[in-house]
Amino acid sequence: MNVHWNQGSEDCVKNPQPPIQVHQYNAQTFILRESLCATYEAPFMYLLIGKRKALLIDTGAVSDAKTMPLAQRVISLLPNFASRLPLMVVHTHGHLDHRSGDDQFRTLRDVEVVPTDLASVKDRFGIADWPKGLGQIDLGDRVIDVIPTPGHYSSHVAYYDRRTGLFFSGDFLLPGRLLIEDTDADLASARRVAEFVERHPVTYVLGGHIELDQSGKTFFGTRYHPNERPLQLTRQDLLALPGIVEGFNGVYANRGGYVLMNQNRILILLGVGAVIVLVAIILILRDLWRRVRSRSQSN
Ligand SMILES: [Zn+2]
Structure with a gap:
């Protein structure tokens, strides 16, 4: 898979970029990406078309249909535009950069938007035993397995397309920062996924973002991604994940080419650090004030 994704721009006002890039992977599979100029998250979304139904995985970071005509673009990619297939909209997880386009779909006929709670x-994908069980979505001659992968987000799932062997990993595994909210849950997910891919052929692992360049440097919060590394990861990367998450200190680490971090804990530590600095400043000022006062009294 050799795709050159739009690299955004150093100045998106002077050099605006098209809002959505679409790559046709095969006749029934599309990879969509929101432009870096529209959102620095530049999330990926995936459209899988079956005989009876189409499936959209994630709806991106931008809600406004005028600046980001996502629903319009997705519908235009469906066969038989006029009497088109029903569309099911699902998500890898509930973070806003993966579901902000939901409202664009809610008003359309024959579209179901599955909530992220x-x-x-569990209910919609038939996962009775969370997180150990699997769910299924049948698009008619195309079955998608739904694999619980909590850790980054408590109701995170990955999707496996039996027809193409594509594994859609969301923010559970991507070329970039692995943000881990719950290390134990994440490690258990990594182990279950490794077991799953031992038994299934995987062509590519496709995540929610690209945050690394070719040399391994992390992009974050920038609308310009020169020399981005490719989107796709491999089965081998999924198999290596348990070893990378295992032994994670639960705050911040650089392991196996990924940056692992728990943003909540880092925020708490930064908060505690700020309070300590503040208290120290107050103590120093109080001390100075006392000295000045005792000097003026002794004069
Ligand atoms: Zn996320």
């Missing part, structure tokens, strides 16, 4: 995810 755990109860809905």
Whole structure:
């Protein structure tokens, strides 16, 4: 898979970029990406078309249909535009950069938007035993397995397309920062996924973002990604994940080419650090004030 993704721009006002890039992987599979100029998250979304139904995985970071005509573009990619297939909209997880386009789909006919809360995810995909069980979505001659992968987000799931062997990993595994909210859950997910891919052929692992360049440097919060590394990871990367998550200190680490971090804990530590600095400043000022006062009294 050799795709050159739009690299955004150093100045998106002077050099605006098209809002959505679409790569046709095969006749029934599309990879969509929101432009870096529209959102520095530049999330990927995936459209899989079956005989009876189409499936969209994630709806991106931009809600406004005028600046980001996602629904319009997705519908235009469906066969028989006029009497088109029903569309099911699902998510890898509930972070806003993966579901902000939902409202664009809610008003359309023959479109179901599956919510991201755990109860809905379990119920709609038929996952009785969370997180050990699997769910299925049948698009008619195309079955997608739904694999619980909590850790980054409590109701995170990955999707495996039996027809193409594509594994859609969301933010559970991507070329970039692995943000881990719950290390134990994440490690257990990595182990279960490794077991799953031992038994299934995987062509590519496709995640939610690209945050690394070719030399391994991390992009974050920038609308310009020169020399981005490719989107696709491999089965081998999934198999190596348990070893990378194992032994993670739960705050921040650089392991196996990924940056692992728990943003909540880092925020708490930064908060505690700020309080310590503040208290120290108050103590120093109080001390100075006392000295000045005792000097003026002794004069
Ligand atoms: Zn996320």
